[in-house]
Amino acid sequence: MMIKQFLFVLLILVGAPIVGGLLFGIDRKITARMQGRYGPPFIQPFYDFFKLLGKEHIAVSRMQFVWIYGYLVFMIASLVFLVMKSDFLLLVFLLGFAGVCLVLGGFSTKSPYAHFGANRELMQILAYEPVLLLLAIAIYAQNGSFLISEIFRQDKPLLFTLWPLFLAVLYVLTIKMRKSPFDISTCHHGHQEIVKGVTTEYSGPYFALYHLAEWYEIILLLGIISLFWTNPLWVGILIALAAFLLELFIDNITARMTVGWMVRLSWSVGLILGIINIAYIYYTKGVS
Amino acid sequence: MGLIQRSRVKSPWILHFDNSSCNGCDIEILACLTPLYDVERFGMVNMGNPKHADILLITGPVNRRTARVLKNLYEQVPDPKVVVSVGTCASTGGVFHNCYNVLGGVDKVIPVDVYVPGCSVRPEAIIDGVVMALQKLAKL
């Protein structure tokens, strides 16, 4: 049992970046098609990754490398927590640590652009973290446990009762995928942030690590979304993929908005959705 | 060709720097990004950040103010890197040659790998120049 689980985790750890990288390739291809372009090959993110690995090391401070490792390792750890079906609340905190590492990586250089990006990334954490924490509490309210394994034991999908939070989580997905209108701290190809936001001072192999972390992150986020429908799981995965495509669509039809707008929207609409959701469950089920 | 070298050819990220051009060549570079030419097919992306770039596309003649900036930017691009001078002015100084504030072509300041002449350069020529630069990059 232990060995089987260990192998499964290992498989996910190896498989996640491959699938994540491919998803980013699909992202670029579909985005290009939406803009009437041909677009790069699907495996373009892997070319980028290996190219970056082969570049020269250049540094502006030692600490920024430490933090990017922290970002990667905590992202992987969060994914392992998801795969092991462990505590969802702790997973959110671990994801928060990963975000904090990225912010501190930006702060640990004396670069005005990285500094800007780091401040904005921090505001993004402020925008998405409460929604994820509320999701954890709502899952508890629904299932009586914070464990992800408990979600899998339920016959009734979470989506039925937690659909307001599902909408809020879609909003979080836009922020975390760095898609318009929330590509505020840094963004993907084709767009121009203030230089490159929080990642401005990363280069070569360390920038490759950042990409690797993002691949893990997208799998993690889609995994969280698929928790909304776990029996059978393939429905959840389909929902997650649909959400992914929806994000690409939103990305291409919206413009970037300001940080303040993002936080205000998240703290009004996102939180109200979450609070209504929890209040509803509280009044229908109670606590005891 | 190893994996990394193959990837280098497939993923050229570009830093575009305008010395003191008339903006003709700059517009043509941007034209490369449009659906008609769509250089992203080849994995080319305009990065706007020397730390992420592999290829420097430089337009316009170097003047006394931009020489310093150009040198700084060049030093911030991690190896391996190639420099493409886009347009006649960037290659030789063009019509600005011998002007009081102009040093001349880009090669007066940093080593240039590919010269793309033209006033202004056609997008096809720019893409061709970058592909030549990539062949050089593959051998580095």
Added chain:
Amino acid sequence: MADQMMAIAVLLPVAAGFLVLAVRNYYARNVIVIATAIVLIANSILLALRGPFTYTPSGFDWGLLITILDYAILIFYLYVGITLRNWLVLIFALTQILPLAYFEFIMKAHVEVAPAFVVDHLALVMTMVISIIGSLICIFALRYMYDHEHHAGIEKSRQSRFLFWLVLFLGAMNGLVFANNLVWLYFFWEVTTLCSFQLISHDRTKEAIHNAARAVWMNSTGGTAFILAIIYLYATQGGSSALSMQSIIGGGIQSSIAVLPIALLCYTGFTKAAQMPFQSWLLGAMVAPTPVSALLHSSTMVKAGVYLVLRLAPVYAGTYLSVIIAIAGAFTFFAASALAVSQSTGKRVLAYSTIANLGLIIACAGINTPLSIAAAILLIIFHAISKGLLFLCAGTIEHQIWSRDIEDMEGLAAKAPLTTLITGVGILSMFLPPFGMLLGKWIALEAAYMVPLAAIFFVLASTLTIVFWTKWLGRLLQVLPKIERPFEKLSLSYSVPLWTLLIGIFVVGMGIGPIYQNFLRAATNDVVSGNQIIALGLNNLILITPSFMQREILGLFPVWPLYLILIVALLLPLMLIGVKPKELRPVYMCGEQTGGTDTDEWLAEADRKTKFQLGGFYYQGTLGEKRVNPWANAIAILLLVIMLGCGVIAI
């Protein structure tokens, strides 16, 4: 043995204080303080090993002495009120003296509570926190005060006086957590207020005296509530048996009558724990030398407030009072965290964070399940360690750059890498997994659904917590590209407490499983019976649910795997990643930097060399004190009124 150990815990600091006051030699004083610290630490550990016991001092009329000292303290407040012409101090001194006199002379109360001291597991936890962390802060203060006076150019040293009050404070706190007799508890309560007044006003500046007076009058309102609660209990429950803490929490009084005095006592706890709307006295206390702040915030004073509220938890369990306490605490957690975001002074950020975390602890007491009470106790311990460390770091930084402003701390990693490293670990330990503070917050959140409104405040507040800590740590880390950065040398008096607390964070954090199993579980059971945490060896903390929906496992906290992740994520890269000089490049400044890698100058218009400056964001417009305070205070006062109203209606 109990005799001697109690005497050491309570009276030794007093004796050592007077000795320090008498000795004028710097080195002799250091020896006394360090010896006292070591004895106190050893004594607290021995006490903990010995386990709970009760004790009544004999052979002397201690009650009479305490009564006399009570009046002495209150008359001193009267004197302070009159000399400073601060009417609030005067009024609230009178509101304590008059009821006290009424109690003693008109009611002719004869209070005899046996046992006078009850040392249970919760008190043992508190005394360990007080003795160990408080003692370390006293050691830190030795050198700090020397540097402090040196820098200020003060001719006549007042260090003796400072250390007197500092050491005395520890004794008073120990007495406070042991006391079973409410009248004695009230006495120790007043002594801590007096100590804090003396310490806050130590620098004798106008601002310091003003703020100290505010601390006194705010805490005196709490003292007044305490006296009223004592009188009420004595009058309605008939006699001194009602004034025993153990009988109160053991259900020895009629619960319908108990609600008002309990609400009053909780109010007292709120004032001392600087809950909204009383936060201003703790913020004002920041003018004091940093060891005072460290002591007030980590192990003493404010912890007395949460201790009282936590201690009384079984009495108000299941009442509306409990829910209101949970909401009021959670609201303070949220509002103080929001206010902390807008602060640009390091110590004020720390102060708001303290207020916030005390709010969290009080909210946990209000939620009142075994899980939340365990979270509260864990938070008390971890908060004391981390916050003690951070205040000592703030003091160390202050004596390196002679400023408390976060903006002046920019790039501290270049000037003082060792201090930055310790501060960085301290900051991370406040809000991130796997550190103890997060463990506490995590348990609190998992328990919080019992009061959903509190849970929502927790969520918002813990997000804001991330923002202000990260912002601060980020300011320290901004450095120019450079390789050689040797660690600075710290005086032994600084480095010993710093390193001890730093190691303490990891030792207590990693060993929390066995520590909980052997020690804290019993402390939790002193407050509320039942157990919802199972610690499996060193590895896992498993939370199990109450009856709610019959799911067995509520949550899972793998302690050691998380520390392993931390090591792989940050410690190994920190040790292994090296940067060679030839790899260094300047940061991207559009190519306009003036030259080498370690320059922060760029060429502005007309080739003018300009140093570029970075600044932090403080969001004054949205979260500034001017904007938030009126709302926050109004809501907090409303909650207080409801809390006391619960008590009045219950009659």
